[in-house]
Amino acid sequence: MSTVLVIKAHPATENVANSVVIGERFVEAYRKDHPQDQIIEHDLYAEGVPEINSSNLDSWTKLTNGTTYQDLSENEQILLSRQQKLQDQFILADKYVFVSPMYNLFIPNRLKMYLDLVIVSTKTWVEGEHGPEGTLHNKKALHIQSSGGTYHHTDNEFMAKLDLGDSYLKALLGQVGIKDYQGIYCEGNSHRDPEDMAANREIVAKQAGKIAKTF
Numbered sequence: 001m002s003t004v005l006v007i008k009a010h011p012a013t014e015n016v017a018n019s020v021v022i023g024e025r026f027v028e029a030y031r032k033d034h035p036q037d038q039i040i041e042h043d044l045y046a047e048g049v050p051e052i053n054s055s056n057l058d059s060w061t062k063l064t065n066g067t068t069y070q071d072l073s074e075n076e077q078i079l080l081s082r083q084q085k086l087q088d089q090f091i092l093a094d095k096y097v098f099v100s101p102m103y104n105l106f107i108p109n110r111l112k113m114y115l116d117l118v119i120v121s122t123k124t125w126v127e128g129e130h131g132p133e134g135t136l137h138n139k140k141a142l143h144i145q146s147s148g149g150t151y152h153h154t155d156n157e158f159m160a161k162l163d164l165g166d167s168y169l170k171a172l173l174g175q176v177g178i179k180d181y182q183g184i185y186c187e188g189n190s191h192r193d194p195e196d197m198a199a200n201r202e203i204v205a206k207q208a209g210k211i212a213k214t215f
């Protein structure tokens with residue numbers, strides 16, 4: 001049995017979001033094809049993500065300098081235990097599905113905040129002789145992303161270099177050892193009328209359903 005962690009980072013609640021619809025279709029197909037697997041879903045905008053703040057930094061310093069967890073304040077303990085829970089869940093998962101829109105060529109800020117909590121030195125990577133060495137092996141990741149422009153399904157070399165969020169996610173996960181990475185991209189939405197957008201979303205959702213079989 002594998003554990004799949006689905007991390008949705010889209011602020012939309014009412015409007016149809018292409019990435020969210022495609023993500024849901026992927027999960028639906030995955031559940032059908034892998035009934036034995038456990039799927040854990042996070043909605044980062046609905047749940048919120050604990051931000052790294054000065055209290056957090058202070059408590060890390062205190063722990064490094066020998067303070068025990070019990071001697072931290074109640075607030076520090078609450079923050080750390082929530083962070084710990086997210087980290088443990090991330091480390092134990094076998095497969096990751098990130099669902100997000102592109103915002104200013106990058107991933108949405110809540111997804112970055114989540115990654116800052118779960119990708120941590122000594123747990124997901126260690127300092128090796130030649131730089132960081134990942135500790136997470138035999139895992140795979142999928143990024144389902146929707147964007148106004150077209151960055152992947154194009155011969156335009158300039159545009160192809162601009163999907164910084166997806167490149168960053170791939171590089172960061174690669175650094176912690178998750179090298180099996182693929183993307184599903186629902187692109188060009190700024191230039192589509194509602195009908196065309198719905199038709200393209202359906203094509204990409206079908207593609208997601210196929211990928212779910214072998215993911």
Ligand SMILES: Cc1cc2nc3c(=O)[nH]c(=O)nc-3n(C[C@H](O)[C@H](O)[C@H](O)COP(=O)(O)O)c2cc1C
Pocket residue numbers: 010012016017018019020100101102103104105106146147148149150189190
């Ligand atoms: C704040 C903001 C920034 C955006 N920045 C970009 C961008 O840099 N490049 C791009 O192609 N689309 C950009 N878009 C457009 C969205 O990526 C596009 O509408 C996408 O389809 C949204 O995802 P969804 O369809 O899942 O809602 C931006 C949209 C918003 C709201």
